[in-house]
Amino acid sequence: MLRLPASPNKDKSLSTTAFELVTLINFYHEVVAQNHPNLxxxxxxxxxxxxxxxxxxxxxxxxxxxxxxxxxxxxxxxVTGS
Structure with missing residues (x-):
């Protein structure tokens, strides 16, 4: 499972988009998937x-x-037109 950096991208190691993606994946795993998993x-x-x-x-x-x-x-x- 992906983990969030300690503070919002403080070290600038992730682009804004990558940081948001990691945040959303973690949110899905920690909140959404608990009650509403989606294959x-x-x-x-x-x-x-x-x-x-x-x-x-x-x-x-x-x-x-x-x-x-x-x-x-x-x-x-x-050949068949369909």
Whole structure:
């Protein structure tokens, strides 16, 4: 779980946007998720906090599959018109 800096970005190590994002993630975990957990929000947070290198490898592995699916869909549209 992400933790807030002791004071609002006193050391300027985070941009304003990053600081706000960390604040919102912490608020979700500490307040909202206790009574109203949301799988979609959890997944978005996991993507944001996931290891960037691993995520890049995952996307690189899935890219050919996504391109293949797109080409098949486009071919179907061209051939059948729907």
């Amino acid at each position: 979609d929000v959890e997944e978005l947070i996991n993507i944001r906090t996931h290891n960037r290198e691993h995520l890049q490898k995952l996307i690189a592995d899935l890219f050919p599959v996504l391109i293949y699916a797109l080409i098949r869909r486009l071919w179907r549209i061209i």
